[in-house]
Amino acid sequence: xxxxxxxxxxxxxxxxxxxxxxxxxxxxxxxxxxxxxxxxxxxxxxxxxxxxxxxxxxxxxxxxxxxxxxxxxxxxxxxxxxxxxxxxxxxxxxxxxxxxxxxxxxxxxxxxxxxxxxxxxxxxxxxxxxxxxxxxxxxxxxxxxxxxxxxxxxxxxxxxxxxxxxxxxxxxxxxxxxxxxxxxxxxxxxxxxxxxxxxxxxxxxxxxxxxxxxxxxxxxxxxxxxxxxxxxxxxxxxxxxxxxxxxxxxxxxxxxxxxxxxxxxxxxxxxxxxxxxxxxxxxx
Numbered sequence: 001x002x003x004x005x006x007x008x009x010x011x012x013x014x015x016x017x018x019x020x021x022x023x024x025x026x027x028x029x030x031x032x033x034x035x036x037x038x039x040x041x042x043x044x045x046x047x048x049x050x051x052x053x054x055x056x057x058x059x060x061x062x063x064x065x066x067x068x069x070x071x072x073x074x075x076x077x078x079x080x081x082x083x084x085x086x087x088x089x090x091x092x093x094x095x096x097x098x099x100x101x102x103x104x105x106x107x108x109x110x111x112x113x114x115x116x117x118x119x120x121x122x123x124x125x126x127x128x129x130x131x132x133x134x135x136x137x138x139x140x141x142x143x144x145x146x147x148x149x150x151x152x153x154x155x156x157x158x159x160x161x162x163x164x165x166x167x168x169x170x171x172x173x174x175x176x177x178x179x180x181x182x183x184x185x186x187x188x189x190x191x192x193x194x195x196x197x198x199x200x201x202x203x204x205x206x207x208x209x210x211x212x213x214x215x216x217x218x219x220x221x222x223x224x225x226x227x228x229x230x231x232x233x234x235x236x237x238x239x240x241x242x243x244x245x246x247x248x249x250x251x252x253x254x255x256x257x258x259x260x261x262x263x264x265x266x267x268x269x270x271x272x273x274x275x276x277x278x279x280x281x282x283x284x
Contacts, residue, residue, distance in 0.1 A: 068141050068252075071117040075251035078120035085127045092153055093120065093135040095127035104280045105132035105160040106190065107150040109143045109167030109175045111250065118252040119168065125273045131280055132160050143167060143174035150178050154185055162283040164208075166190025166276070168249045169220060176200045183207065187283045190276050192249045193220040195228030202232055208282040209236040212275050214244025214268065218259035239275045244268040 081087045088094040093116055096102070108123060110116050116137040123133035134153045139145040150165045165186050167175040172194020179189045180200045189202070191211040196202055202209065209232055213225045225238065243262030247255040249272060251265065261268065 068113045068115055069118075069255075070252070071115055071120070072251040072253060075118050075120045078124040078251075079117060085124055087120075087124070092137070092156075093117065093123065095120075095123045095133040095135075097127050097130050097132070100130055101159055102130055102132040103160065104130075104162045104164070104283055105134065105154070105157060106276070106280060107153050107163065107165045107175075108133060108135045109147075109150070109165070109171030110135065110138060110141070111167070111169035111171050111193075112143065113141050114168070114250055114252050115141065118250040121251050122249075122269055122273060122276075125269065126276065126280075129273070129277055131277070132157060138171075143171040147174040147177050148181075150175070151182060151185060162187050162280075164188035164190055164280055164283060166192060167194060168192040169194050169246065173197055173200075176202060179207065180205070188279055190279055192272060193217055193246050195220070195225060196231045198231070200231070203230065205233050206235075208279055208284075209233065210239060210275055210279040211236060212239045212241065212272055214241045214246065214248065214259075214261070216243055216245040216259040216261050218257050219246045219255070237275075237279070239271075241268055241271050244271070 079087055079089060079093070084098055086096045086098050088096075106126060108119055110119060116135045119135050123135050126133045134157075136146070136149045136153055138149070154160075154163050163186055165175040165179050166172065166189065169192070172191040173196060176189060176191065176194070176196035177200045179186045180196070180202055183205070186207070188208040189210075191209070191213075193213050195211065211225060211228070211232065213220060213222065215222055222240070229236075229238070241263070245261040245268075246258040247253065248261050248263075248265045248268040
């Protein structure tokens with residue numbers, strides 16, 4: 001079907017006295033000549049429950065804490081017992097020298113969203129040098145949810161007479177918290193790419209403390225370490241690992257936001273172990 005309409009030809013030829021006939025498709029005529037129907041009402045959306053959004057956020061938070069990097073193969077290998085180190089993986093991860101009763105022990109708190117097994121190589125290296133090393137897994141892989149767990153670990157080994165607590169990143173901050181609260185039980189503090197929170201000011205503490213950090217750390221940056229000096233006693237030692245970064249304190253791969261390391265993971269671990277053993281030797 002087609003529709004004929006009149007058009008002023010002056011718009012085309014410039015002559016106002018001429019009228020031409022132009023055929024247009026009927027659909028065009030309908031679009032501008034016929035009244036439009038009222039649009040159909042949109043279906044109503046079901047009301048959002050007051051619990052839907054909080055539940056969704058909780059699920060996201062749980063996924064964030066539980067989806068964590070897997071320990072590297074070297075970490076899993078370090079969990080095997082041999083003639084020099086006995087390893088127990090029931091509950092805590094315990095690394096004990098074979099044939100010796102260690103006098104000093106170290107409780108290790110993992111970093112946030114890092115599995116406890118990822119610190120097995122450094123714990124094993126400490127045990128090979130005569131230290132009882134205990135890595136404490138944390139609820140939802142967050143040490144802030146289990147900052148007091150070092151107390152149970154220490155009390156489980158009464159034969160060890162001197163204890164330090166330490167940890168990586170958030171784990172180190174929580175280790176500082178329990179060290180401040182239990183100086184009767186804890187003799188020293190080891191911070192791996194970590195510093196105390198403002199509520200855990202240790203500036204008046206007399207216990208030996210070492211802060212070990214990498215110069216290429218993109219998360220616990222050297223500037224943040226420098227700013228933490230006011231929270232630690234003047235006697236605290238600060239050890240910079242040239243070329244070290246944040247993720248190489250453990251064995252779980254790379255970490256978003258971290259700086260690229262200029263040294264290998266093995267070399268960084270060697271320096272971490274050496275500085276940690278030096279602190280353990282200073283325990284009263």
